[in-house]
Amino acid sequence: MTLADVAIGTTVSVTDIVADEVLKQRLLDMGITDGAKITVRRFAPLGDPVEIVVRGCALVIRKEDATHIKVKQ
Amino acid sequence: MTQAATNLRIALVGNPNSGKTTLFNALTGTHQFVGNWPGVTVEKKEGRLKGHQDHGGSGGSGAGNVTITDLPGIYSLSPYSPEEIVARDYLLNERPDVILNIVDGTNLERNLYLTTQLTELDIPVVVALNRMDVVERDGIVIDTALLAAELGCPVIEISALKQTGLDALTATLLETACVPHTPKPLQLHAPTGTAEDIAAARYAYIDALVDRCVAPAPTDRPSISERIDAIVTNRWLAFPIFAAVIFFIYFISITTVGALLQEWVADGLFGDEWGIPALAAHLLAALGVTTWLESLVVDGIIAGVGAVLEFVPQIFMLFVFLAFLESCGYMARVAFIMDRLFRRFGLSGKSCIPIMIGTGCSVPALMASRTIENESNRRMTVMTTSFMPCSAKLPVIALISGALFGGAWWVAPSAYFVGIAAIICSGIILKKTRLFSGDTTPFIMELPDYHLPTAKAILRSTWERGWSFVKRAGTIILLAAVAIWFGANFGFTEDGFGMVAMSESLLAMLGNALAWIFAPLGWGDWRATVATLTGLVAKENIVSTFGILFNFSEVAEDGVEVWGYVAANFTALSAYSFLVFNLLCAPCFAAIATIRREMSNAKWFWFTIGYQGAFAYAMALCVYQLGTLVSTGRFTLGTVAALALVAGFLYLLTRGTEELTGEHPQHHQHGSDELMRHDRAGDQPADSTTECRFQYENQCHACRHHNLMCPGLYSKGKRTAEDTGDDDGEPDER
Ligand SMILES: Nc1nc2c(ncn2[C@@H]2O[C@H](COP(=O)(O)OP(=O)(O)O)[C@@H](O)[C@H]2O)c(=O)[nH]1
Ligand SMILES: [Mg+2]
Numbered sequence: 001m002t003l004a005d006v007a008i009g010t011t012v013s014v015t016d017i018v019a020d021e022v023l024k025q026r027l028l029d030m031g032i033t034d035g036a037k038i039t040v041r042r043f044a045p046l047g048d049p050v051e052i053v054v055r056g057c058a059l060v061i062r063k064e065d066a067t068h069i070k071v072k073q
Numbered sequence: 074m075t076q077a078a079t080n081l082r083i084a085l086v087g088n089p090n091s092g093k094t095t096l097f098n099a100l101t102g103t104h105q106f107v108g109n110w111p112g113v114t115v116e117k118k119e120g121r122l123k124g125h126q127d128h129g130g131s132g133g134s135g136a137g138n139v140t141i142t143d144l145p146g147i148y149s150l151s152p153y154s155p156e157e158i159v160a161r162d163y164l165l166n167e168r169p170d171v172i173l174n175i176v177d178g179t180n181l182e183r184n185l186y187l188t189t190q191l192t193e194l195d196i197p198v199v200v201a202l203n204r205m206d207v208v209e210r211d212g213i214v215i216d217t218a219l220l221a222a223e224l225g226c227p228v229i230e231i232s233a234l235k236q237t238g239l240d241a242l243t244a245t246l247l248e249t250a251c252v253p254h255t256p257k258p259l260q261l262h263a264p265t266g267t268a269e270d271i272a273a274a275r276y277a278y279i280d281a282l283v284d285r286c287v288a289p290a291p292t293d294r295p296s297i298s299e300r301i302d303a304i305v306t307n308r309w310l311a312f313p314i315f316a317a318v319i320f321f322i323y324f325i326s327i328t329t330v331g332a333l334l335q336e337w338v339a340d341g342l343f344g345d346e347w348g349i350p351a352l353a354a355h356l357l358a359a360l361g362v363t364t365w366l367e368s369l370v371v372d373g374i375i376a377g378v379g380a381v382l383e384f385v386p387q388i389f390m391l392f393v394f395l396a397f398l399e400s401c402g403y404m405a406r407v408a409f410i411m412d413r414l415f416r417r418f419g420l421s422g423k424s425c426i427p428i429m430i431g432t433g434c435s436v437p438a439l440m441a442s443r444t445i446e447n448e449s450n451r452r453m454t455v456m457t458t459s460f461m462p463c464s465a466k467l468p469v470i471a472l473i474s475g476a477l478f479g480g481a482w483w484v485a486p487s488a489y490f491v492g493i494a495a496i497i498c499s500g501i502i503l504k505k506t507r508l509f510s511g512d513t514t515p516f517i518m519e520l521p522d523y524h525l526p527t528a529k530a531i532l533r534s535t536w537e538r539g540w541s542f543v544k545r546a547g548t549i550i551l552l553a554a555v556a557i558w559f560g561a562n563f564g565f566t567e568d569g570f571g572m573v574a575m576s577e578s579l580l581a582m583l584g585n586a587l588a589w590i591f592a593p594l595g596w597g598d599w600r601a602t603v604a605t606l607t608g609l610v611a612k613e614n615i616v617s618t619f620g621i622l623f624n625f626s627e628v629a630e631d632g633v634e635v636w637g638y639v640a641a642n643f644t645a646l647s648a649y650s651f652l653v654f655n656l657l658c659a660p661c662f663a664a665i666a667t668i669r670r671e672m673s674n675a676k677w678f679w680f681t682i683g684y685q686g687a688f689a690y691a692m693a694l695c696v697y698q699l700g701t702l703v704s705t706g707r708f709t710l711g712t713v714a715a716l717a718l719v720a721g722f723l724y725l726l727t728r729g730t731e732e733l734t735g736e737h738p739q740h741h742q743h744g745s746d747e748l749m750r751h752d753r754a755g756d757q758p759a760d761s762t763t764e765c766r767f768q769y770e771n772q773c774h775a776c777r778h779h780n781l782m783c784p785g786l787y788s789k790g791k792r793t794a795e796d797t798g799d800d801d802g803e804p805d806e807r
Contacts, residue, residue: 017269021268022153022515023515024268024269025149025151025268025272026151026153026515026517027515027517028268028269028272028273029148029149029151029186029272030148030183030517031182031183031186031276033269033272033273033276034269034273035273036276041299041302042302042303042306043308044306044311044409044410044412044413045306045307045308045309045311045312045410046410046413046414047413048412048413049409049412049413049422049516051302051306051409051520054183055180055182055183055276056180056182056183057180057182057183057519058298058519058520059517059518059519059520060405060408060409060412060422060516060517060518060519060520061515061516061517062412062515062516065515065516065517
């Protein structure tokens with residue numbers, strides 16, 4: 001499962017990031033590391049991007065980028 | 074190095090929106106703009122520590138001059154956007170004496186990540202734990218002493234907003250500078266392995282640290298920001314609320330309150346009986362000055378500058394609202410809800426911020442575009458932001474609407490509509506060209522908590538931006554007014570050079586020589602041509618030029634008569650075409666210079682200016698020629714040209730995307746951790762030819778070539794290859 005498939009209000013934990021170096025480094029820097037807990041808070045009115053909470057901080061990320069984040073419940 | 078003691082350089086480093094600029098203002102007593110969206114500070118700013126200048130450093134007691142540099146916010150030492158590169162490069166190349174790391178106490182985990190990297194730079198670090206007012210209010214308890222011991226650097230609790238803890242901070246900074254403590258080598262922070270391992274290790278360390286040092290808030294109910302967001306970014310309400318906010322702002326600042334105040338200024342200050350023009354005329358008559366001097370003052374300076382100053386109330390109102398929007402945290406939400414839409418036009422959700430600020434002034438708007446990581450998105454934003462009618466274009470809109478459309482309510486909104494349509498169409502057209510395709514850098518943005526801005530902060534920002542408008546009226550517009558008055562009243566006669574009728578003046582000669590260019594647009598009149606040229610100096614100059622060329626001051630009573638003059642020289646169609654051209658063509662000099670700076674590339678700059686001019690000309694031509702065809706049925710060569718333009722336009726809008734050719738070789742990003750690892754492990758011998766401590770190993774030719782100023786480039790190869798599939802012509806990794 002990737003972060004893009006997670007339902008609103010669900011908390012998941014990161015298992016892997018499958019992306020090129022730039023995106024990966026960016027995500028890692030923002031605290032999306034293996035094992036980090038991510039809560040999906042809401043989708044934008046047009047369905048994309050998605051607002052998530054990582055380490056107590058609200059981030060906005062595009063679905064396209066979210067598909068690179070593998071998660072489990 | 075006694076120099077270090079007498080000239081101390083402190084760099085203010087921290088995450089975006091952690092309060093750096095607020096602290097900078099508090100420490101230096103200056104007034105930099107503070108906003109509540111990540112990336113307000115896009116350039117470094119320097120200031121002197123308050124109360125610590127001119128001590129001379131004679132007694133050896135420590136600091137003489139203490140310079141503080143406010144850097145753009147960064148999340149880590151790996152840079153993504155140009156503003157982040159500014160910060161990173163400053164730290165690595167200029168090596169400040171002390172790093173003042175500002176850490177948001179309400180968000181320790183993410184903020185300490187940067188701290189763990191900073192403490193490895195071999196520069197003394199002082200941590201300022203900011204937002205302690207909020208931390209205390211929420212009932213969070215932080216063990217600062219333990220945190221300091223663990224991090225190996227002083228940690229001072231402050232509130233930049235409430236200005237508490239600043240004395241302790243200043244004392245610690247000076248102390249740290251005098252007795253450089255050796256930063257504790259943080260073994261944990263310099264692990265080896267993949268980027269994931271390193272980041273994970275850092276965060277694991279931080280997690281453990283935060284666990285021990287922080288007692289979280291007792292209750293965990295949804296915060297106020299969360300509850301506001303549930304409404305403001307709600308699926309059904311988000312767009313209506315956004316539309317309502319925009320409507321409210323422009324309705325209040327331009328039509329109701331602003332117009333009321335403007336009327337008051339126009340009638341009072343520039344009124345007939347007791348206004349400045351009348352008083353000046355009486356005064357000059359009483360002094361018995363020559364007629365030409367009286368004409369210069371009354372018809373030139375007062376008419377020109379006065380025409381512009383009448384708009385000060387509306388512009389101030391607009392800046393009040395924009396400052397409020399920027400400070401409260403709503404801008405980031407707009408970027409969130411608009412991103413999906415804007416991506417279609419080759420822009421990013423973050424382009425919303427420049428576009429909205431652009432309704433005030435294009436210069437700060439263009440600078441705000443720097444927070445956009447994606448290079449194509451950023452360039453597109455720079456190219457299109459100035460299509461938005463800025464506050465200086467308001468007088469022009471008001472003039473045209475008043476003179477030819479009887480002040481019809483729809484003219485002003487239609488100007489904004491034209492601006493937005495120009496942005497969208499340009500986005501769609503340009504996005505399909507080779508220049509803009511392919512680059513898909515990630516979009517990741519923090520949503521800051523909402524907060525109620527202080528009246529002081531809003532007024533300060535309004536005052537600064539508004540005042541620069543007034544200052545411009547007193548300087549550039551004034552000079553231009555004198556020049557235009559001169560050009561409009563002097564010329565060559567049989568007896569040589571002297572005062573002439575306006576139709577024989579120098580300006581008329583110049584205008585007539587160039588008017589043919591604009592004749593197809595319906596306004597091949599020399600006055601309109603001259604006004605357009607002076608509009609490049611500053612857009613409000615168009616009105617002041619008309620004011621002078623049509624003798625505004627004599628009829629300043631309610632402007633109706635100058636409208637009459639304008640009306641006599643334009644038809645509704647040609648006036649609207651004039652408006653469209655002047656809204657869309659190259660902006661004023663200040664904004665043009667900003668475009669040059671933001672593009673940091675001459676080719677792109679000229680492309681932008683050329684594109685804007687051509688687009689404006691084409692749009693104005695279509696408006697006039699097709700409008701003429703519809704209203705009179707006249708079919709001319711111009712109509713053919715307009716129809717051809719429309720056809721070409723439709724083709725450009727609907728055709729497929731141009732394929733990417735092999736221009737962009739694969740690039741790679743060098744994470745800061747990777748760089749540091751080399752540095753620490755010593756497997757990278759120091760290179761004496763470069764100042765930088767960190768070697769960009771394996772740096773490809775293009776990265777070096779671009780001088781690290783285009784982070785978007787790094788990402789081009791891989792992501793497009795992954796995301797667009799095989800048949801998209803992506804050349805890499807065959
Ligand atoms: N409550 C509170 N708000 C603060 C404090 N310091 C800064 N802010 C607010 O945080 C926002 C971001 O501040 P700014 O200085 O622009 O952050 P920068 O991006 O790091 O320069 C502004 O709205 C400030 O008013 C503080 O100590 N307490
Ligand atoms: Mg700032």
